Amino acid sequence: MSYASARDIFPEDILEIIQKYVDGEYIYIPKKEENRIAWGELTQCKKELLERNNKIYGEYLLGNSVNALAEKYFLSPKSIQRIISKKKKELE
Incomplete structure (x- = not known):
């Protein structure tokens, strides 16, 4: 702006x-x-975050711990938990 x-x-x-x-x-x-346009419509950021979150969830399902994922993706454990929780709800 x-x-x-x-x-x-x-x-x-x-x-x-x-x-x-x-x-x-x-x-x-x-x-x-x-x-008005939605957030992420002009860039690939929205797509990249979706792909990252799908990877995180997939790795979680393979047995990786929340703490290990937080360290790998430079996120807090709470953020990883939110991503996992959201993915679970989407798949229900």
């Missing part, structure tokens, strides 16, 4: 109206609902 000067974006009359409510403060203007 980048910041832009309202002075460069809005016509003077609209800027004066906005200044009645917010004068010199930062505000966030959300995207329109139809322009």
Whole structure:
């Protein structure tokens, strides 16, 4: 997210109206609902995490301990437990 000067974006009359409510403060203007995209849609991150979590669950089923998986994947044991629990629920 980048910041832009309202002075460069809005016509003077609209800027004066906005200044009645917010004068010199930062505000966030959300995207329109139809322009929003889900997290991970623009990158492979979502896919990579899904693949990693599937590997973790598979290795857990093969007998690897939560602590060993946490060390291998540089995650906390609690995170490994959450991944395993979520995978179990998905497969039920």
